[in-house]
Amino acid sequence: xxxxxxxxxxxxxxxxxxxxxxxxxxxxxxxxxxxxxxxxxxxxxxxxxxxxxxxxxxxxxxxxxxxxxxxxxxxxxxxxxxxxxxxxxxxxxxxxxxxxxxxxxxxxxxxxxxxxxxxxxxxxxxxxxxxxxxxxxxxxxxxxxxxxxxxxxxxxxxxxxxxxxxxxxxxxxxxxxxxxxxxxxxxxxxxxxxxxxxxxxxxxxxxxxxxxxxxxxxxxxxxxxxxxxxxxxxxxxxxxxxxxxxxxxxxxxxxxxxxxxxxxxxxxxxxxxxxxxxxxxxxxxxxxxxxxxxxxxxxxxxxxxxxxxxxxxxxxxxxxxxxxxxxxx
Amino acid sequence: xxxxxxxxxxxxxxxxxxxxxxxxxxxxxxxxxxxxxxxxxxxxxxxxxxxxxxxxxxxxxxxxxxxxxxxxxxxxxxxxxxxxxxxxxxxxxxxxxxxxxxxxxxxxxxxxxxxxxxxxxxxxxxxxxxxxxxxxxxxxxxxxxxxxxxxxxxxxxxxxxxxxxxxxxxxxxxxxxxxxxxxxxxxxxxxxxxxxxxxxxxxxxxxxxxxxxxxxxxxxxxxxxxxxxxxxxxxxxxxxxxxxxxxxxxxxxxxxxxxxxxxxxxxxxxxxxxxxxxxxxxxxxxxxxxxxxxxxxxxxxxxxxxxxxxxxxxxxxxxxxxxxxxxxx
Numbered sequence: 001x002x003x004x005x006x007x008x009x010x011x012x013x014x015x016x017x018x019x020x021x022x023x024x025x026x027x028x029x030x031x032x033x034x035x036x037x038x039x040x041x042x043x044x045x046x047x048x049x050x051x052x053x054x055x056x057x058x059x060x061x062x063x064x065x066x067x068x069x070x071x072x073x074x075x076x077x078x079x080x081x082x083x084x085x086x087x088x089x090x091x092x093x094x095x096x097x098x099x100x101x102x103x104x105x106x107x108x109x110x111x112x113x114x115x116x117x118x119x120x121x122x123x124x125x126x127x128x129x130x131x132x133x134x135x136x137x138x139x140x141x142x143x144x145x146x147x148x149x150x151x152x153x154x155x156x157x158x159x160x161x162x163x164x165x166x167x168x169x170x171x172x173x174x175x176x177x178x179x180x181x182x183x184x185x186x187x188x189x190x191x192x193x194x195x196x197x198x199x200x201x202x203x204x205x206x207x208x209x210x211x212x213x214x215x216x217x218x219x220x221x222x223x224x225x226x227x228x229x230x231x232x233x234x235x236x237x238x239x240x241x242x243x244x245x246x247x248x249x250x251x252x253x254x255x256x257x258x259x260x261x262x263x264x265x266x267x268x269x270x271x272x273x274x275x276x277x278x279x280x281x282x283x284x285x286x287x288x289x290x291x292x293x294x295x296x297x298x299x300x301x302x303x304x305x306x307x308x309x310x311x312x313x314x315x316x317x318x319x320x321x322x323x324x325x326x327x328x329x
Numbered sequence: 330x331x332x333x334x335x336x337x338x339x340x341x342x343x344x345x346x347x348x349x350x351x352x353x354x355x356x357x358x359x360x361x362x363x364x365x366x367x368x369x370x371x372x373x374x375x376x377x378x379x380x381x382x383x384x385x386x387x388x389x390x391x392x393x394x395x396x397x398x399x400x401x402x403x404x405x406x407x408x409x410x411x412x413x414x415x416x417x418x419x420x421x422x423x424x425x426x427x428x429x430x431x432x433x434x435x436x437x438x439x440x441x442x443x444x445x446x447x448x449x450x451x452x453x454x455x456x457x458x459x460x461x462x463x464x465x466x467x468x469x470x471x472x473x474x475x476x477x478x479x480x481x482x483x484x485x486x487x488x489x490x491x492x493x494x495x496x497x498x499x500x501x502x503x504x505x506x507x508x509x510x511x512x513x514x515x516x517x518x519x520x521x522x523x524x525x526x527x528x529x530x531x532x533x534x535x536x537x538x539x540x541x542x543x544x545x546x547x548x549x550x551x552x553x554x555x556x557x558x559x560x561x562x563x564x565x566x567x568x569x570x571x572x573x574x575x576x577x578x579x580x581x582x583x584x585x586x587x588x589x590x591x592x593x594x595x596x597x598x599x600x601x602x603x604x605x606x607x608x609x610x611x612x613x614x615x616x617x618x619x620x621x622x623x624x625x626x627x628x629x630x631x632x633x634x635x636x637x638x639x640x641x642x643x644x645x646x647x648x649x650x651x652x653x654x655x656x657x658x
Contacts, residue, residue, distance in 0.1 A: 043650065052645045101586045110554075230527070276638050276645045283649035288617045309605050315379045317468070320370065320612035324620075 009041055013048035019086075021120055024147045028122060031139045036115045036294050046139055049146035056145040057259065060166045062156045062192065063135050063176030068202045071242040072176055073153060075108040079248045080151055081118040087108070088144040090122040091155040092162055120149065121205055127156040136253055138169050167195045168278050169267060172258055174198045174251075177219075177280060179212035179239075193224055198254055200247065204239035212239045297326045338370055342377035345476050348415075350449055353476045357402055357451060360468045365623045375468055385474040387586065389495045391521065392505030393483045397531045400571040401437040401505055402482060408577045409480055410447040417473040419466060420452040420484040420490055426546035439601070449478065467498050467608045496524045497607050500597060501587055503527045503580075507547075508541035508568075523555055526564055527583055533568035533576065539566045560596040626655045 005025045007015070015023035027049075049289055050107045063069050077087045089110070092312040122144075124137060137154060144152050156162045167173050175196040193199070199219055204212030219237040229235070236254050240247030262268040292298060305323055308314040314322075333355045336344070344352035356378075359371040392398050406416045418439070442448045442498055451473075453466060466483060473481050483499055485491045496502050504525040522528070522596055533541030547564040565583050569576030575576070589598040621627060637643040643651075 043646075046646075047650075050646065124430065142646070273639055273641075277634055277635055279645040280634065280638055280649050283646055284653060285618060285648065287653055288621055289614060292613070306449055306606055309609055310602055311481070312602075315376075316608040317372075317375055317379065317471075317612055318611050320616065321376075322614060324616055 009039045009044035009048065012041075013146075016045070016049055016143060017052045020148070024143055025122065027053075027143050028136075028140045030145065031226045032124065032136045033308055034290065034294075039290070042139075046142060049143055053142045053145035056141075056149055056152055057172070057255075058141060058152045058154065059255070060154050060156070060163075060170035061171040061176065062163050062166070062174070062224045063202070065157060067176045068242060069155060069157075069176055070110050072200070072202055072240065073112045075240075075242050076117055076250050077110070077153070077246065078116065078249065079115045079252060081113075081116050084118070085150040085152045086120075086148055087113075087116075087122040088147075088149040089122065089153045089155060090140055090144070091121070092137065094164070120144065121145075124155065137166070139283070141169065162193065163192050169275055171253055171262075171271070172197050174200060176200050177215070178203060178204045179208045179215045179238075180319065192216060193223075197231075197233055197258055198247040198251065199223075199235065201237070201239045203241060203243070204247065205243040205327060207239035209239075209241075216258045231262050231271070232265055233259075233261055233267075277317060296327070333577070338373035338377065342375045342475075345374070345378055345472060346381045348477045350476070352470055353449065354451065356472050357465075357469045359425050360472065361453065361465045363619065363623075365619075371468075374641050375471060378426065378472055378573070382471045382474035385470075385478055385481055386584075387481045387499040388430070388469060388490075388584070389483050389485070389499035389502045390505065390570075391492050391495070391503070392531070394486060395504045395573060398484060398486075398505055399439050401529070401531055401569060402484060403442045404571050404574065405580065406439070406442045406448055406482070407445065408581060411444075412449070414444075415447045415449075415477055415480040416445075416480045416482065417478040418451065418482045418484060419448040419469055419473070420450070421466065421486075448646055449473065449476075456576070464493070467496040467611070470498065474482050478485075488557060492524065500591075500600065500605055501526050501584055503529060505529050506544070507530045507532060508544045510538045522552075526558075526560075526562055527586055528552075528564065528566045528569045529576065529578065529580060530566070534570035538568075538570075558601070559579075560587075560591050561594055562590055562596075624655070626651060 004022055007023070012023055012027055014213060024105055025044050027042070030038045031046060033039075033042065035197055063070065063072075066179055073089055077089065079241065080087045087218075110121055116122055122140065124140065132172050141154070154166050156166050173195050175192060175198070179201050201212040201215050201219070216237045216239055223235050226235075238247060238254065239248055240251065259268065262271070301323060305319045307312065309319055333351055334354070341356055345356055356374050357369070360375060362371065364366075369473055376634065388399065390402060392401075402418055404406045409416045439450055443450055451469065470481050470483070483495050485495050502524050504521060504527070506528055508530050527599065530541040530544050530548070545566045545568055552564050552566065555564075567576060567583065568581055569580065588597065591600070622631075625640065630652060634648045638645055638648055
């Protein structure tokens with residue numbers, strides 16, 4: 001590990017584009033790091049990797065906790081690796097942080113996919129208050145693409161704003177749901193349903209099979225009430241069961257039909273360009289904050305300002321203005 | 330209006346703290362403006378007003394379109410003005426923008442409140458891509474407080490992320506719902522329900538009265554399942570009808586009970602301090618972006634970068650880095 005740590009950016013780029021997972025993993029860590037000393041190297045690696053990042057399909061998968069995301073992604077991932085495709089899974093977990101050992105926690109999930117040489121699973125810690133949940137996900141996607149992955153799955157937990165962000169960086173958005181209703185109350189909101197290109201009613205087995213098929217019919221009907229999508233794609237609804245090992249191949253076919261349509265009508269490329277522009281703005285805005293909060297004078301005085309705000313000795317607006325001018329208290 | 334435009338910051342502050350609505354209104358426009366030439370003046374006015382901003386109660390009111398927000402706020406506002414209180418309503422409307430005439434549109438709403446000399450209604454346009462929906466709401470609240478308003482109602486449409494932002498700047502959060510169910514599908518998500526200090530089942534009249542009372546019982550039960558609030562307040566559920574003119578006084582009593590509890594246990598003050606710290610960070614982050622995107626060199630080259638991204642001639646990450654270094658293409 002030490003040899004990786006000291007490797008040059010050039011060596012990193014070479015190893016990543018050769019598909020070396022250890023280097024890919026370390027590069028993602030560098031990219032996710034907020035430390036100024038990692039920033040330069042991360043930028044160099046990212047820049048060197050960008051020309052190699054292409055031709056990959058990016059899939060967003062979301063669903064509330066308990067819907068069976070891990071099992072589903074494992075089944076779908078294994079299906080793809082059996083087709084000799086390379087699959088990377090980036091899991092955005094707002095409840096975890098690197099320090100709290102989310103990587104370790106994740107190793108117990110998707111066990112057979114973890115041990116698949118054609119698969120790479122990477123949990124991303126939640127962002128801190130200065131960043132955002134999906135702060136560096138676009139960059140991680142790029143690194144995985146440069147490492148030769150054919151499919152990149154970005155997994156979110158379906159309860160917050162991160163779905164909107166992830167939708168803004170993938171080609172295809174899949175929503176997992178349970179048949180036994182009530183998951184509106186679990187937090188799936190209309191906005192997330194509207195973003196979905198495919199809704200999969202999961203755990204469609206045993207006593208839930210009938211319910212799942214009913215839910216499928218209902219959802220198909222409901223989706224017709226939504227406005228037509230710019231992609232001209234009519235969102236699909238299907239069922240899946242990891243237990244019975246059903247539905248996965250059908251989902252792969254639906255994905256392909258979607259890709260065929262959107263590549264033909266140009267939406268696929270147009271969407272990626274739009275996403276690139278969003279990335280441009282995000283990269284700027286993140287770096288503006290990064291640079292500011294890493295400034296020595298800012299670090300020196302920010303806690304003092306917070307103290308004074310706590311004691312009502314300065315108003316927040318004035319405090320912000322002073323800090324922006326880098327004046328001490 | 331021209332005389333207002335050319336008035337000095339000192340004159341602005343004097344007029345606002347005297348309760349002059351025209352100056353208050355113009356000051357909010359200055360504060361909301363992204364233009365650099367307004368920024369200096371807006372900052373001066375805001376700073377001068379801050380010592381006068383205090384003692385006001387801030388209430389967030391949210392609910393999906395159709396729930397009867399305008400009618401409810403009008404009834405509640407009129408109740409307060411009859412008690413000789415001054416009421417300001419800041420409406421955050423993500424679908425409107427100043428150019429599209431949201432102010433005009435709003436004049437047709439809350440007609441009797443608009444004509445009440447103790448009331449002030451101000452729609453805020455949605456933010457642009459560089460800002461955010463509630464970009465300057467904290468600042469507008471401050472200006473209204475300096476102008477002597479006793480209650481400030483911040484209204485949102487209950488479908489997105491703006492509720493979280495508004496919850497972070499008010500003392501009391503009220504959610505309006507309809508009895509005839511299904512509004513989970515209208516987009517009210519669990520997170521918003523959890524934030525509520527009071528849920529009001531609106532339009533509890535005619536054939537919906539019985540339903541409303543049923544919904545009230547159900548919600549009370551459901552709220553018990555949520556974790557206890559840090560405020561030690563147990564969220565209330567009640568009904569209201571603008572048609573029958575019922576429920577408003579009760580809501581006012583509930584608000585007072587809440588304020589009594591949270592002022593006694595200190596949560597009220599602690600919460601405001603926390604909100605002030607959030608304001609501090611927001612003010613910094615907004616201004617970092619403002620300063621950057623107003624930079625002449627940035628303005629000069631940003632559209633060229635976007636063009637190159639559109640044509641795939643540069644990758645977004647490199648483009649962002651170049652622009653941050655203010656290098657031309």
